[in-house]
Amino acid sequence: xxxxxCMMSSIPGVRPGSLLLVLLLAALSHCVAAxxxxxxxxxxxxxATSNFKQKERAAGELxxxxxxxxxxVLDALLEGNLYYRxxxxxxxxxxxxxxxLELRDALxxxxxxxxxxxDFSKITTNNQLRKTLRSALASFDLxxxxxxxxxxxxxxxxxxxxxxxxxxxRARERDEKDESVRQAIRTGLAIADLNHEDAARRLSAxxxxxxxxxxxxxxxxxxxxxxxxxGSYTEPDAKVRSAARAALAGIENSxxxxxxxxxxxxxxxxxxxxxxxxxxxxxxxxxxxxINMAHGELMMLGAYTTYVVxxxxxxxxxxxxxxxxxxxxxxxxxxxxxxxxxVVRFLYGRPLETLLATFGVSLVLQQIVRDIFxxxxxxxxxxxxxxxxxxxNEAFSITYNRLYVVLFMLIVFVILQWxxxxxxxxxxxxxxxxxxxxxxxMGVRTEWVDALTFGLGSGIAGVAGVALSxxxxxxxxxxxxYIIDSFMVVVFGGVGNLWGTLIGGMSLGVVNQFLxxxxxxxxxxILVLIALILFIQRRPRGLFPQLGRAAEG
Amino acid sequence: MHNKxxxxxxxxxxxxxVALMAASAAHAADTxxxxxxxxxxxxxxxxxxxxxxxxxxxxxxxxxxxxxxGKKLEPVVVDPASNWPLFAEKAEQLLVKDKVSVVFGCWxxxxxxxxxxxxxxxxxxxxxxxxxxxxxxxxNVFYTGAAPxxxxxxxxxxLMNDVGVKRWVLAxxxxxxxxxxxxxxxxYLKSKGxxxxxxxxxxxxFGHSNWQRIVADIKKFGSAGKKTGVVSTINGDANVxxxxxxxxQKISAEDIPVVAFSVGEEELSGIDTxxxxxxxxxxxxxxxxxxxxxxxxxxxxxxxxxxxxxVTNDPMEAHVxxxxxxxxxxxxxxxxxxxKVIDAMVGIxxxxxxxxxxxxxxxxxLTKPVLIGEVRADGQFDTVWQTEGLVPGDAxxxxxxxxxxxxxDWVSLKCGxxxxxxxxxxxxxxx
Numbered sequence: 013x014x015x016x017x018c019m020m021s022s023i024p025g026v027r028p029g030s031l032l033l034v035l036l037l038a039a040l041s042h043c044v045a046a047x048x049x050x051x052x053x054x055x056x057x058x059x060a061t062s063n064f065k066q067k068e069r070a071a072g073e074l075x076x077x078x079x080x081x082x083x084x085v086l087d088a089l090l091e092g093n094l095y096y097r098x099x100x101x102x103x104x105x106x107x108x109x110x111x112x113l114e115l116r117d118a119l120x121x122x123x124x125x126x127x128x129x130x131d132f133s134k135i136t137t138n139n140q141l142r143k144t145l146r147s148a149l150a151s152f153d154l155x156x157x158x159x160x161x162x163x164x165x166x167x168x169x170x171x172x173x174x175x176x177x178x179x180x181x182r183a184r185e186r187d188e189k190d191e192s193v194r195q196a197i198r199t200g201l202a203i204a205d206l207n208h209e210d211a212a213r214r215l216s217a218x219x220x221x222x223x224x225x226x227x228x229x230x231x232x233x234x235x236x237x238x239x240x241x242x243g244s245y246t247e248p249d250a251k252v253r254s255a256a257r258a259a260l261a262g263i264e265n266s267x268x269x270x271x272x273x274x275x276x277x278x279x280x281x282x283x284x285x286x287x288x289x290x291x292x293x294x295x296x297x298x299x300x301x302x303i304n305m306a307h308g309e310l311m312m313l314g315a316y317t318t319y320v321v322x323x324x325x326x327x328x329x330x331x332x333x334x335x336x337x338x339x340x341x342x343x344x345x346x347x348x349x350x351x352x353x354x355v356v357r358f359l360y361g362r363p364l365e366t367l368l369a370t371f372g373v374s375l376v377l378q379q380i381v382r383d384i385f386x387x388x389x390x391x392x393x394x395x396x397x398x399x400x401x402x403x404x405n406e407a408f409s410i411t412y413n414r415l416y417v418v419l420f421m422l423i424v425f426v427i428l429q430w431x432x433x434x435x436x437x438x439x440x441x442x443x444x445x446x447x448x449x450x451x452x453x454m455g456v457r458t459e460w461v462d463a464l465t466f467g468l469g470s471g472i473a474g475v476a477g478v479a480l481s482x483x484x485x486x487x488x489x490x491x492x493x494y495i496i497d498s499f500m501v502v503v504f505g506g507v508g509n510l511w512g513t514l515i516g517g518m519s520l521g522v523v524n525q526f527l528x529x530x531x532x533x534x535x536x537x538i539l540v541l542i543a544l545i546l547f548i549q550r551r552p553r554g555l556f557p558q559l560g561r562a563a564e565g
Numbered sequence: 566m567h568n569k570x571x572x573x574x575x576x577x578x579x580x581x582x583v584a585l586m587a588a589s590a591a592h593a594a595d596t597x598x599x600x601x602x603x604x605x606x607x608x609x610x611x612x613x614x615x616x617x618x619x620x621x622x623x624x625x626x627x628x629x630x631x632x633x634x635g636k637k638l639e640p641v642v643v644d645p646a647s648n649w650p651l652f653a654e655k656a657e658q659l660l661v662k663d664k665v666s667v668v669f670g671c672w673x674x675x676x677x678x679x680x681x682x683x684x685x686x687x688x689x690x691x692x693x694x695x696x697x698x699x700x701x702x703x704x705n706v707f708y709t710g711a712a713p714x715x716x717x718x719x720x721x722x723x724l725m726n727d728v729g730v731k732r733w734v735l736a737x738x739x740x741x742x743x744x745x746x747x748x749x750x751x752x753y754l755k756s757k758g759x760x761x762x763x764x765x766x767x768x769x770x771f772g773h774s775n776w777q778r779i780v781a782d783i784k785k786f787g788s789a790g791k792k793t794g795v796v797s798t799i800n801g802d803a804n805v806x807x808x809x810x811x812x813x814q815k816i817s818a819e820d821i822p823v824v825a826f827s828v829g830e831e832e833l834s835g836i837d838t839x840x841x842x843x844x845x846x847x848x849x850x851x852x853x854x855x856x857x858x859x860x861x862x863x864x865x866x867x868x869x870x871x872x873x874x875x876v877t878n879d880p881m882e883a884h885v886x887x888x889x890x891x892x893x894x895x896x897x898x899x900x901x902x903x904x905k906v907i908d909a910m911v912g913i914x915x916x917x918x919x920x921x922x923x924x925x926x927x928x929x930x931l932t933k934p935v936l937i938g939e940v941r942a943d944g945q946f947d948t949v950w951q952t953e954g955l956v957p958g959d960a961x962x963x964x965x966x967x968x969x970x971x972x973x974d975w976v977s978l979k980c981g982x983x984x985x986x987x988x989x990x991x992x993x994x995x996x
Contacts (some may be wrong), residue, residue, distance in 0.1 A: 064949065092942065138939055139728070139843045143819040159925040171820075220769060231790030271785070279625065280779050285775075321771045388611050389802050391836055394809070400842070401813055484774035485802045488610075528778045534739060542667040 024444050044329045052079035053520035053556035059089070060096035064138050071141065075148045083152055085118050089143045094118065096134040134185070159190040166196040170228055171201070178204040185493055195285020197223055205305040206232050211249040218255045223264060233260050238500050242348030270408035275525050281414035283521025285483065286423040290478040290501035290513050291421075291428065295469035296348075297499070298508040300447045300462065302356055303367045306374040306440075307498060308491025310470045313347060314340035314477020315486045316381060319390045333478065347377075350464045356420065378488045389487040398482060414436075417479050423473060425514055431468070432510070443467045449557050502543055516555055520544075576961040596965065597632070597901055599657035599855055600678070602670025602691075607647025608771075612880075613672050615644060615831060616694060619881045620669045622869040623888045633895050650680045656680040666901040667692065667891055669884060674698060674742045680970055681706070690903045692891065696826060696848075696885035698745035702960040702973030702981035705903075707910060708930050708993040709887035709923075711849050711881060712958040713749050718933040720824050720847035721750060721796065723950050725757065726834055728822060730794035734764045734783050739768040743798035746826070750796060752964040763791070773803045784814060787821045795823040804828055806837050812840025818939070819843060830876040833944040837868035841940045847868055849933040850919055851946045859918040876944075882916040886923045886931065888916040928981075929959025929975035 050058070050073050059093070059222040060072035071089065072351045074082050088094045095106045095113065104124060106113040115124040115133055146168055153165035169177045181200050186270035188194045198220065204369050205217035218236075219552040221229045236247040247253050287313060296304045318336040351373055359366045398416055401409040443451040452458045480490065505516030520540060527536040550559070574602055603613035624638045624862045635857040645652040652671065659665045662684065662702050667690045674697050684691050684705040696711040726729040737743025747766060752771045754764060762910040764784050767779055787793030799807055804825070811823065830852045833841075852863065859877075862885065867873045888914045894977055895901050910925050917923045917933070924932045932955040938946025960981070961971040971979045980990035 018798040043651060138821055138947075138949040139819045142843065146819075167788070232790065234790045274781060275778075279783070284777055336859065387606070389805070393837055399813055409814070411777065412812070413813060483806065485772075486804050487802065489772075493774070516793070525778055529782065532767070533773060536970075 024130070029340055033312065050077070050485045052077045052081070054117060056085065057101060057310065058092065058102040059135055060103055060133075062136075064141055067135070067137070068141050070142055071145060071148065074367055075151075081118070081121055084121060085147070086145055086149055088118070089135060089137060089400065090142060090149070092134065092137065096135060096136040098131055098133050103135070104132070132234060143172060147177065151177065154180065154184050159193055161499070162193045163196055166200060167191060170196070170200045170226065173200060173204055199226055199229065203228060203232055206236065211252055214247070214249065214252045215255055218252060222259045223266075225266065227406065230260070230263055230267075234253065268408050270405070271410060275529070276522065277410055277414070278524035279520070279522030281418055282525055283518035284414075285480070286501050286521055287514055287517035288417070288421045288424065288479055288497040289473075290505075290517055291425065291510065292469040292472035292476060293498045294502050294508075294510055295428075295472065296466055296504070296514040297502055298510075298513070299441060300465055300469075302360075302466065303366055303370065304351075304356075304361055304466075304469075305371040305471075305495065306351060306377060306491075307473055308493070308495035309374045309377040310344045310348060310473035310491070311477035311480060311494060312381065312486075312488065313344045313377070313492040314474030315392070315481035315490055316385065316390065316477075317343045317474065318478050318481040319385075319392050319486055322393055329393050330395075330397055333395055333398070336478045336481075337475055340473075340478045341471040344474025344477065345467040345471030348473075349463050349467040351470070352466035356466065357459070358440070374491065378491075385489060387487075389485045391416075392481040392486050394482055413482050417483065420479055425510070428472065429510060432487045437461075437464060437468075441468075500541070500544060503548065504554055506556035506558065508558050509554075509556045512554055512556035571618065572921045573731065573980075583829050590909055596637045597634070597895075598639050598641050599663040600665035600668035600670070601640055601642045601726055602645060602652065602655060602659065603667050603672065603814055604647040604676075605642075605644040609647040609672050611678075611802075612831060613647075615878075616669075616672070616880055617886055618870060619866070619884045620888065622866065625869070626865070627888075627892060633892055634899065634901070637646075644873040645676070649673075649675050650784065652676045653683050656683040656689070656691075657687070660684070660689040666690070666895075666903070667906070669694070669887065671695070672880070675740065677706075678741075682949075688903050689708070690891075690906060692884070692885060692887035694880045696879070697823075698749075699960055699962055700965075700968055702928050702930075704907065704928060704929075704975055704981060707890070708958065709883040709890075711933055711935075712930050713746060713962055714959040715849060715933050715935055716826055716847050717746050717750055717796070718964075719754060719939060720826070720845070720951060720958070721753065723847075723937050724794040724796075724822065724824060727950060728794065729792050730822075731759075731791035732786065732789065732793040733759060733765070734793065734795040735764065735766045735781070735784060735797035735798075736783075736795055737768055738773075738800040738803060739770055740800075742812060743768065743800070746798050747796075747938060749962045749964050752962075756764060756964060769799070769803065771801060771803065774806045776807050777814075780807070780810045780816065783821065784816055787816075793821050795821060797823050797825040798827060799825070800827045804832060806834070808841050808844070817843065818845070824937070829878040830945060831878045831882075833940065834876050836944075838940055838944045839942050842941050842942050845937055845949075846940070846946060847935065847937050848879040848946075849879045849935060850879045850917070851936055852877045853936050853938070853941075853945045854919045854936070854948065856918065856920040857905075858916060860922065862918055879989045880896060882918050886915055886917055890923070907975070924955075926957055927957070928960045930960055932957050 029431065051460060052074065055070050055073035055077060058073070059067055061067060066291065069084065074085060084105065087093065091159055094103065095108060096103045102319065103118040104115045105118050106115045106131065109126065114125050114126050116122065117124045135191060149167035150165035153161050156165070166181070178201065181197050185194065185197045202217040202220045205213050208214055208217070218233070221233065233256045237253055239245055245253060247256065256365050259265055292310070293307050296302050296307065317340040318333060321336040321339055322329060325335065351370070355369050355373060356366060360370060371486065394413065398413045401411040402415060403409045403552065440451070440456050443456055444458050444461045446492045448458055484490065499509060501517040501520060502513055505512030524536050524540050527539055589809060594932065599620070599708055601617050603617040604610050605614055605617060621640055624640050624889050628635065628637050634676045638640050641658060641659060643655040645655045646888060656668065659668055669692045671680060671691070671693050672695050675699070677693055680691065685703060689705055692704045692709055693706055694709050696716050697708070699712045734752055737747055751764060751766070767781065771979065783795060799804045808890055822843065822845055824847055826847060828846050829848060863877055869876055886950070890910060891906070894906050894909040895914060896904040897913070900906070911927050914922050914924045919936070920936055921934050926932065934955055935952045936948050937950040941947055960973040961968040970984055970986045972978065972983045978990065982991045984991065
């Protein structure tokens, strides 16, 4: 039937005699060739190879035949779940189980039992193939009921536009109801139009792309105004070129604006880490005057607590970090109270001895952790709600983990201020800090207050450790990396002043991040340190020195 | 009184010492001592402990087969504790006091540079199993890891020719290996016509964790219309937050692939590799390579270490090759005397674990296959490209102006740094 239709279609004008026969034969052979276009089964079989070029071709053919199972097979290929049997090269979708591979026949999607993994070979993918697959799969998603999925699909297709995807997008534009998706499709069509032979069409495409921050747009416009090796422009029309230049200038402008915002955010997020690390110290060192060299190790304990909490609740990684916050506070706070009762309280008023003793404590804590958890770093998982980034526009995005750290730091800061200013414990802490003898004579149990204050500062360090576990490696040396920074922030901000710690940490972070692109990571840190030393020379009491009678205490 | 007893005690000591010496001499007669110089504590312990265990496994296995030359092998394990000067001290102890016949050891280039004079002075024998920056060939050292032309250069070729990378980010940790490698790569890229503005070089300290700025810069550098690739010589645990940040800023391997020279199965075994899928590594061995030799080795290793989750990696294979070569050379020379073994080493062939043959070249480097792998979700690598045959290791890079005229040949030239222009050998410690 198909053959007949094919013949009929190829004989619109009947010609006489032998010519007709020749034409008929030609049409026939053409038809045979067409019917030899690979079937789903053949294309599937062609995937069973180690040659990536061949796999890519086979995947393209699979998309071409539009078989009902194409999607499932390509999804499996993308996920690395497609295997072939070494014996007969038959392709299966398989999931690894305890007993071996749980198979489904890729042709029928029927279950095919479980088999030994050694008899099968995985059909591997590489970056290029995965990119092609994603783009091919995106065309399936264009009709998805969810507008977000459609938008993702269009953006995926924009990354590698070719004639096929352009015609699919063009067809889709008419039916698309969602404004943002339609906008994305129009961007894609305009990018495609940049190659149009009609200069007016190209010009209008450039006009349309003017405000777009899509990186692909920037690339294509840059290509338009660039010259090839012989000095001729890629774009022959001068008008289009100048429009493209103007559009590029606009894009560059908004790009550099957003890059400023980005740097500012980077600075604030680095600053938040510094403040979090330092704020516990601001209490033990700032309020109590104890130089606690084990402060970093208390953060490390907080980070390890996060790891242990995740071990206990492996099914709820998302919640584990939130659970870890109070647990880490209790663990680190408890250890802090022990340190205070066991070591520090015998050494009040002898800062050098305190420094040495707490340094010893820090070594002991490190070794204990090494003995329990080995010297290797422990993998702390990042919950899904903390990974990825918040895309504000195509030139500016904020990573969630840093955003949450900034928010978390602010919450901790507010709570701490509240505890110190509004609770009876806070009142006693401040009273003891200002005048121990007077507070004691008013009936404050100063020893008890000392222990609790130290515990509070240590607990906050533990909470900071939870945040650090999401940003850096959790290992026995974690604390050492932050102890210097913490002291730096507290001294810079002004001893005994929480606001000073906040402002100090934030400004150190921002300055560091604005220097880093020009000076590099190492030099930026050195410059900040030198600036800080000079600053302390001029103002030994930091940004916000304590004034009045409190200063003598 | 006191004096008398002191004397007596001294005599006693002497007697004990003599007895001990006799015992150890007798002991030395029926065993061959093998030194193991790997850090078992400190920052490098993570990587080096595995290598110590590998050597112990190889020794145990060889002893089951009857040892070498009819004598049992006896391991002498010391811990240089990731402390570079201590490496030299421990090497001296192994060579002078323990009188070991051969040493397997070192990981970082700085530790190798630290023990080099000790081995040359005492005429010791060192097998160094890690990929390194080249620019060295000592009579007393056999380099069983990759030279730059067996790892860095082929990886860059792959990115350039197969992936189509036009802009390059060379990111590394700030010490000798990344700096030398990047110097070679920069010269190589420029020789291929890459312009200055298409190369970005960045160094960060050990253990760097705040990557947001650098990753954002890479992203920006990569959004200028040309395909961009990152060549990473970032070492140690700084890699974890680096890759995490790449994932968070949504830089996928399909857009900006990162090829790493110091990230293998062992390094990936501790981290969540799902966001890393597709990023690349260049090595001479992957655990995932499907050969009977490799399957056998993995089985043996897991049985020895009593953990069926443990992974294998490239430097372990290097020790396997080096150890088997040493055994063959000792048997060929019929002696463990260092000079005889060194002469016997060159030309020795042993099978590697990926189905090829490793041959020791006159410059004390090996022939190796070069494999490029993409990270899988389970922390293993899929080989996506490999060299047709074996690549002979080149001690002195052909792309650096200072070293392209230098040649190493311990057979015909008897020199590790022969200058073909001035026709002079610069002696052992060429700088």
